[in-house]
Amino acid sequence: MDRAVIESDPHSLIEGMLIAAYAIGASKAFVYVRAEYPLAIVRLEKALADAKAHNLLGENILGSGFSCDIRIKAGAGAFVCGEETALIESLEGNRGMPRLKPPFPAEKGYTQAPSNINNVETFANVAWIILNGGAAFAAMGTETSKGTKVFALTGKIKRGGLVEIPMGLTLRDVIFGIGGGIRDGGTFKAVQMGGPSGGCIPEHLLDTKIDYKALGATGAIMGSGGMVVMDSHTCMVNMARFFLDFTAKESCGKCVHCRIGTKRMHEILTRITEGKGKEGDVELLQDLCNGIKAGALCGLGQTAPNPVLTTIRYFRDEYDAHIREARCPAHECAALKKYEIDPAKCKGCTMCAKKCPVGAISGELKKPHVIDPAKCIKCGQCVATCKFGAVAVK
Amino acid sequence: MCDCCQKSDLSKLTPVFEAFAGDDHALISILQKAQEIYGYLPVDVLYAIAEKTGASPAKVMGVATFYTQFRLKPVGKNLILLCKGTACHVNGADSIEKALVEELGVGDGETTDDGLFSIKTVACLGCCSLSPVMMINEDTYGSLTPAKAKEIVRKIREASK
Numbered sequence: 298m299d300r301a302v303i304e305s306d307p308h309s310l311i312e313g314m315l316i317a318a319y320a321i322g323a324s325k326a327f328v329y330v331r332a333e334y335p336l337a338i339v340r341l342e343k344a345l346a347d348a349k350a351h352n353l354l355g356e357n358i359l360g361s362g363f364s365c366d367i368r369i370k371a372g373a374g375a376f377v378c379g380e381e382t383a384l385i386e387s388l389e390g391n392r393g394m395p396r397l398k399p400p401f402p403a404e405k406g407y408t409q410a411p412s413n414i415n416n417v418e419t420f421a422n423v424a425w426i427i428l429n430g431g432a433a434f435a436a437m438g439t440e441t442s443k444g445t446k447v448f449a450l451t452g453k454i455k456r457g458g459l460v461e462i463p464m465g466l467t468l469r470d471v472i473f474g475i476g477g478g479i480r481d482g483g484t485f486k487a488v489q490m491g492g493p494s495g496g497c498i499p500e501h502l503l504d505t506k507i508d509y510k511a512l513g514a515t516g517a518i519m520g521s522g523g524m525v526v527m528d529s530h531t532c533m534v535n536m537a538r539f540f541l542d543f544t545a546k547e548s549c550g551k552c553v554h555c556r557i558g559t560k561r562m563h564e565i566l567t568r569i570t571e572g573k574g575k576e577g578d579v580e581l582l583q584d585l586c587n588g589i590k591a592g593a594l595c596g597l598g599q600t601a602p603n604p605v606l607t608t609i610r611y612f613r614d615e616y617d618a619h620i621r622e623a624r625c626p627a628h629e630c631a632a633l634k635k636y637e638i639d640p641a642k643c644k645g646c647t648m649c650a651k652k653c654p655v656g657a658i659s660g661e662l663k664k665p666h667v668i669d670p671a672k673c674i675k676c677g678q679c680v681a682t683c684k685f686g687a688v689a690v691k
Numbered sequence: 692m693c694d695c696c697q698k699s700d701l702s703k704l705t706p707v708f709e710a711f712a713g714d715d716h717a718l719i720s721i722l723q724k725a726q727e728i729y730g731y732l733p734v735d736v737l738y739a740i741a742e743k744t745g746a747s748p749a750k751v752m753g754v755a756t757f758y759t760q761f762r763l764k765p766v767g768k769n770l771i772l773l774c775k776g777t778a779c780h781v782n783g784a785d786s787i788e789k790a791l792v793e794e795l796g797v798g799d800g801e802t803t804d805d806g807l808f809s810i811k812t813v814a815c816l817g818c819c820s821l822s823p824v825m826m827i828n829e830d831t832y833g834s835l836t837p838a839k840a841k842e843i844v845r846k847i848r849e850a851s852k
Contacts, residue, residue, distance in 0.1 A: 300817045
């Protein structure tokens with residue numbers, strides 16, 4: 298949603314930053330934008346030029362004696378640079394590796410000078426709060442989380458997109474009220490909150506209020522405001538594997554626990570999704586999770602275990618089904634899929650046998666066909682080809 | 692040609708060095724500009740940047756290999772960025788990748804023999820409501836299916852003939 302703010306209302310960001318700069322007496326400011334968002338950079342460049350042309354930015358702003366310049370720094374594709382000290386390292390032209398804290402950026406930040414670092418959405422709220430007063434902002438939301446928050450509602454949802462809501466609505470309000478529920482007639486399974494470092498929240502917690510404290514209690518986080526809805530076709534073990542694949546690749550490598558721990562966790566999760574899981578794997582995962590949480594310097598490492606911990610907490614039965622029965626309840630894990638032809642439905646049209654790339658399907662014309670599980674590579678071509686819905690995935 | 696005897700036209704870097712003269716923290720910006728010029732970061736260019744900025748070649752190489760945006764090898768004429776963010780994953784990005792690999796015969800980080808296509812998977816393109824999504828050069832293609840992805844690539848290939 299930060300991208301949407303910069304692309305659609307860049308001046309709200311500029312104004313917020315200038316007010317913050319004025320408050321702390323800063324004369325230099327940077328906006329660190331992902332290079333993957335070229336339109337955001339172009340529009341912010343224009344907005345900065347326009348603001349300068351009106352003397353709202355630059356030297357002696359509106360004759361106030363206050364000067365501040367804002368520059369854009371394009372990121373270069375490193376997730377860890379969302380961590381404040383890694384971002385500062387990147388601003389300085391270094392590898393984006395987090396610093397030891399303390400000292401915090403407020404004491405020693407950019408070029409070792411005291412710095413204030415905030416998210417785009419936070420700065421974009423500043424002008425509104427000053428115009429309407431803190432009480433008006435605090436009137437929205439809950440006891441511990443005030444105001445509104447923008448979420449990126451997506452996944453298996455009928456109406457996805459960016460939604461701004463007052464804090465305190467329930468997950469159900471957002472997913473079923475605003476999002477219209479699950480698309481394609483599916484059933485809700487979980488919602489993944491807070492990006493790759495977030496957690497998966499199951500159906501029985503759908504009435505959880507959206508505020509920092511209540512979300513934290515579920516094991517998820519507010520994080521980036523990502524809200525990815527999953528239906529019954531999503532395998533939660535595979536989902537955890539997917540997130541660990543991401544965090545293992547994006548770990549900067551500074552802390553041993555994060556660098557090696559996420560890799561080992563990814564290996565274990567991969568093994569489980571391939572039906573090669575062992576008794577004790579879940580406990581080993583939990584042990585690694587605790588180690589990484591305790592042993593990582595920055596937010597990336599400390600929160601990387603969240604997807605694993607929450608899926609174990611709420612979907613332990615899926616882990617057990619993979620490990621003990623070599624079965625994927627969501628029928629998503631390719632290695633655990635079993636393809637079978639229902640003889641009652643099969644018309645013997647031979648289409649699937651012709652399509653099968655490994656010749657695993659045999660049978661006579663107009664007679665039910667069979668799949669040889671020893672040859673089957675589980676590519677799913679037969680399912681896509683069959684016009685009678687006779688191939689079942691089990 | 693091996694990397695060590697590569698000869699890039701280094702004079703193209705002059706305006707870049709001028710633009711960032713006196714800025715000690717501009718290494719990433721300089722590398723970005725250099726990649727815009729050469730399409731990738733040739734080794735001799737990295738050495739030239741090290742010499743001009745006063746950073747050690749090891750540091751320049753360290754930064755160039757840390758960030759996924761930088762590449763040390765040339766890419767194909769059409770760079771396919773396939774999004775594998777969470778929303779795209781849930782909506783079937785893996786099947787899109789499989790379809791592209793089938794169609795092009797190369798995988799993530801590779802370039803086709805004819806130099807027409809390179810595939811690169813990326814973390815998130817930031818347009819989750821269009822998922823699954825890919826970008827080819829400047830164009831974004833959303834709501835993909837495996838068949839649609841193959842069709843798009845075929846059309847570009849036909850147009851390049």
